Amino acid sequence: MESSLHTLNNLFAQLGLPNSNDEIESFIQTHSHLAGTISLADAPYWTPAQAAFLREEILKDADWAEVIDQLNARLHAK
Template sequence: MFDQQPTLELLFEQLGLDASADAINQFIDTHQLTSDVPLHKAPFWSKAQHDFIISNWKKDDEWSLVVDQLNEQLHTENKLSGSCHL
């Protein structure tokens, strides 16, 4: 079982992405989404990444807080209003 408190770094590891601070910042800077594109429908996710995001967002557990954090950060340039719905 997964015993650590989820963080953005651990989320990136779970998604198979580079979890260094620089890589996370670069990913966020280069993968901004428009307000009409929900996080889970972003075109850059693989099926496995998409499924991980959906699964953990729906659980409304500690992981969902980190997924929400990523959602907010990927929508900063477009100032997403309200939450992203599944």
């Protein structure tokens, strides 16, 4: 089975968010500094469907997990 390589652009599109490089950077700048005690999926800016997708993909260690981890790290950066 061939695994697909997902990017932040693909992830934002999957989440139904604007997904150009500039739009992603703007989102990260606006929402960064997420408290370390809050998991990515529990951040207040996700819709219930977006939060469920993020949570499920991490729990399943699915092929989206790596790029979700990248987003998580960037949003928790200080």
